[in-house]
Amino acid sequence: MFNRGGIVNIRHVGHHAIDSVLRLGYATRFIALTLLHSGTSFRRPRLIVRELYFSGVLSLIIILVSGLFVGMVLGFQGFHTLQTYGSESALGVLVALSLVRELGPVVAALLFASRAGSAMTAEIGLMKATEQLSAMEMMAVDPIARVVAPRFWAGVISMPLLAALFSAMGVFGGYLVGVVLIGVDEGSFWSQMQNAVDFREDILNGVIKSCVFGVAITWIALFEGYDAPPTAEGVSGATTRTVVTSSLVILGLDFILTSFMFRGV
């Protein structure tokens, strides 16, 4: 038999489970409404372009610098390991495949969630807390169409582009360390990379991954902001949840997508 404390604990677990399912339902309804009200964004592309600047262009610095350093570290680590087997010439392949298949989409998505996702949540949460969204609704303008949808599409468009730039900078970083600093043969570095990297298997799959991450991050970030309690604690809690949830979802989705994409390789 359960004692009273046990029953209370079970009740808490039950409440928590019901709340989670409810929130998932609200989030699904939210994304459905966002897609349904995306017409305005496409009729007025300037709305998306403006948000592309905030979520994409302003994330460039962190993405490019991180890409460069990740590539340089890969260059060092890869060279160190490959040297043991006398295959330093395969350094280009190692750097490129690591970046294009995994590190590019995943690390760029983690950085995007921290930089742009958190900013989206905080902005929409504060707009709600200061009644700007209610004001918009009272002016007969749907906030989902005017505020949420342009940000959603801007996030979805900018994520694969940022991931591609991250990978490109990473390859350049690997080149700097491997070829310029350590002295690996430049010809074999590039030619082996060209031979080994397949457009459909590697690049296209990486792009698909970053598109999926883009949808997941912006969905989470926008929903958390829109659903945030209209207080300082509410907005700060929502911002933290965006970063934590997005990061976990990115890693989980990456595992699932990778297991489907590369199972036959």
Add this chain to the structure above:
Amino acid sequence: MATENLVEISGVSYAYGKGRPVLTDINMTIPRGKVVAIMGISGSGKTTLLRLIGGVLKPTHGQVKVDGQLTNELDSEGLYRLRRRMGLLFQFGALFTDLSIFDNVAFQMREHTNLPESMIRDLVMMKLQAVGLRGAHQLTPSELSGGMARRAALARAIALDPTLIMYDEPFTGLDPISLGVIANLVRRLNDALDTTSIVVTHDVQEALDIVDYVYYLSEGVMVAHGTPDEIRAARDPRVHQFVWGEMDGPVAFRYPSRDFRAEVGLV
């Protein structure tokens, strides 16, 4: 055909979820062209009443009729059409912080009309001139004082020449000069634009000086209504305490507690 009363509220009750009713059996009419105040202490249900008129909330019982249309029978498209004829001034302005003052006022014109940009510019300047902020059109909301932000929000609320302007606590947190300016603007704009205004407030003296009629709410119930003079002379102890700012009365000064002498150990 236009009805004599712009807003008619009959037998309206409202409760959030399954909770305690916030409003109970409210009846009121707002005639066209008048400035009407809805007064009461904090938590008396004033803002909820405003949200019911704006169609943001639907009454649990009764009906709200605005410009001849029952708000609870309108779908979201119908509600949006109705709201295009309404202007609402939020308590702290609720200006869009990422837009300039000019763009804030131009917002509705750009969203709901196909006017050329040159005409929008002229209209925005006219609205800003009316609230004395034409010179501040390029500033952002964060660069304005509280009173100026409220005036900018007022210019935005009248952008499309609404039939009904609603003010949610327009005087809260303002210095005496800004407060006088806003009070004056509420009256002058109503008369100049030939519109109807509803002012939800607990700032008694400022409101009584500018309005035509007052409805007084206490704990969600309409306890008195009349002209400002009738409200000043009201005998109902709840209204009397509110109008004259008395320390004790139906709204008690002391939080409920046990006997003071017992508290300090005298008995």
